[in-house]
Amino acid sequence: MTKDYIVKDINLAAYGRKELDIAETEMPGLMALRKEYGEAKPLKGARIVGSLHMTIQTAVLIETLVDLGADVRWASCNIFSTQDHAAAAIAAGGTPVFAIKGQSLEEHWDYLDKSFMFADGPNMILDDGGDATLYVLLGARAEAGEDIIPVPASEEEEVIKAQIAKRMKASPGWFTKVRDQIKGVSEETTTGVHRLYDLHKKGQLPFPAINVNDSVTKSKFDNKYGCKESLVDGIRRATDTMMAGKVAVVCGYGDVGKGSAASLSGAGARVKVTEVDPICALQAAMDGFEVVVLEDVIDTADIFITTTGNKDVIRIEHMRAMKDMAIVGNIGHFDNEIQVAALKNHKWTNIKDQVDMIEMPSGHRIILLSEGRLLNLGNATGHPSFVMSASFTNQVLAQIELWTKGDAYGNEVYVLPKHLDEKVARLHLDRIGVKLTQLRQDQADYIGVGTDGPFKPEHYRY
Numbered sequence: 496m497t498k499d500y501i502v503k504d505i506n507l508a509a510y511g512r513k514e515l516d517i518a519e520t521e522m523p524g525l526m527a528l529r530k531e532y533g534e535a536k537p538l539k540g541a542r543i544v545g546s547l548h549m550t551i552q553t554a555v556l557i558e559t560l561v562d563l564g565a566d567v568r569w570a571s572c573n574i575f576s577t578q579d580h581a582a583a584a585i586a587a588g589g590t591p592v593f594a595i596k597g598q599s600l601e602e603h604w605d606y607l608d609k610s611f612m613f614a615d616g617p618n619m620i621l622d623d624g625g626d627a628t629l630y631v632l633l634g635a636r637a638e639a640g641e642d643i644i645p646v647p648a649s650e651e652e653e654v655i656k657a658q659i660a661k662r663m664k665a666s667p668g669w670f671t672k673v674r675d676q677i678k679g680v681s682e683e684t685t686t687g688v689h690r691l692y693d694l695h696k697k698g699q700l701p702f703p704a705i706n707v708n709d710s711v712t713k714s715k716f717d718n719k720y721g722c723k724e725s726l727v728d729g730i731r732r733a734t735d736t737m738m739a740g741k742v743a744v745v746c747g748y749g750d751v752g753k754g755s756a757a758s759l760s761g762a763g764a765r766v767k768v769t770e771v772d773p774i775c776a777l778q779a780a781m782d783g784f785e786v787v788v789l790e791d792v793i794d795t796a797d798i799f800i801t802t803t804g805n806k807d808v809i810r811i812e813h814m815r816a817m818k819d820m821a822i823v824g825n826i827g828h829f830d831n832e833i834q835v836a837a838l839k840n841h842k843w844t845n846i847k848d849q850v851d852m853i854e855m856p857s858g859h860r861i862i863l864l865s866e867g868r869l870l871n872l873g874n875a876t877g878h879p880s881f882v883m884s885a886s887f888t889n890q891v892l893a894q895i896e897l898w899t900k901g902d903a904y905g906n907e908v909y910v911l912p913k914h915l916d917e918k919v920a921r922l923h924l925d926r927i928g929v930k931l932t933q934l935r936q937d938q939a940d941y942i943g944v945g946t947d948g949p950f951k952p953e954h955y956r957y
């Protein structure tokens with residue numbers, strides 16, 4: 496049989512398997528779903544193309560989807576986030592995966608294309624950041640002779656267009672056929688969800704979508720507590736810098752910003768925050784952080800982290816004004832938060848994988864992490880298993896919902912119902928010894944909820 500995977504080294508599979516075994520003990524939500532649905536196989540017939548960081552935690556997600564009956568093919572959604580031993584374990588287990596840590600942009604889009612290559616094409620998408628969805632929709636638009644919608648990460652635009660042209664030449668009509676047989680997409684992250692709502696607003700969403708990010712048990716946990724653990728982990732593995740006493744600036748105080756600021760302050764850094772939203776700025780101030788504008792701290796701070804999901808937040812003029820050896824990194828989804836493209840003509844010295852020192856015209860140097868791509872996955876191993884279990888339990892529930900009841904959904908963006916959100920949380924309590932109080936009937940009546948939930952109205956914000 497020809498080899499249907501691309502990984503760095505298949506001999507890493509045994510190491511990956513050992514880490515997978517450990518991760519399973521920290522992912523009670525996914526393991527509970529295997530127990531609940533493993534026999535019924537609700538995903539039987541589903542051919543899921545996954546585009547999500549190929550980590551150990553994702554490997555447990557993939558094996559859960561397979562356990563529930565799905566056929567799966569996988570690519571990573573970031574060129575630096577793959578854990579090669581995790582990819583090897585998945586490939587050795589028989590699931591086609593196309594992901595290597597440090598793959599080029601051209602390889603990235605080629606690997607995504609390969610992950611679509613089921614004999615009959617995929618019928619479900621599991622996305623993180625929207626690249627898999629984007630690929631199909633852009634390709635179908637190109638086949639219809641329409642303009643290609645703008646791609647946020649513009650540096651990639653040419654690469655994507657070339658990949659689409661290659662596929663169109665090899666298999667005319669392929670994108671349109673695939674688009675028409677996709678029953679739904681579940682989307683992992685804030686940035687991908689923005690894209691989906693935008694597509695829906697423009698009347699261009701051709702299938703139902705579930706916004707996994709805005710399950711409470713995803714964004715209020717993974718984005719926040721996940722980054723609280725993984726941001727400083729990434730900075731330390733990259734630089735070994737002393738964190739205590741340093742001045743760190745966190746741009747953005749949404750869920751990721753809150754976790755990032757907590758991460759840095761937990762390590763002893765003196766944290767300042769920038770925000771555009773008065774509500775989040777007020778939250779930052781009342782959490783004890785000084786809220787500043789970037790220009791006022793640009794030449795005094797030691798560490799700069801972007802968490803906004805926006806573009807051009809740290810620009811070339813900012814980096815030129817930074818003090819010598821300032822550390823610059825991004826934990827938002829795309830690399831355009833920092834104007835890395837504008838640094839291309841500067842002198843780069845590679846220190847090690849995903850760590851570069853760049854010299855400014857003044858002679859000052861900055862340390863840039865993961866070329867401006869999300870540093871917690873590029874320089875470290877992303878979030879710990881436990882919090883990813885909550886995220887991925889939502890993913891699996893979303894896939895089951897779309898696959899088994901997709902016809903009941905319109906071509907809109909939905910979030911999972913609150914009772915499932917509460918179920919995800921409930922599945923994670925035992926592992927950390929949490930004991931819930933049981934609501935009495937008279938108390939439940941008094942506050943107007945069921946004794947077994949849902950415990951909050953839809954408008955409650957947690």
Ligand code: NAI
Pocket residue numbers: 684685686687714717718721722746747748749750751752769770771772775802803804805808826827828829869870871872878
């Ligand atoms: P969010 O919308 O909750 O927070 C972003 C914040 O940035 C908002 O409060 C917004 O007002 C602020 N902001 C926007 N433009 C700004 C500017 N120019 N200056 C200062 N602040 C600005 O979004 P969330 O959930 O925090 O996600 C942020 C990014 O992180 C997204 O790209 C998301 O996809 C990504 N993400 C990354 C993870 C990782 O592990 N690296 C995990 C989860 C999300």
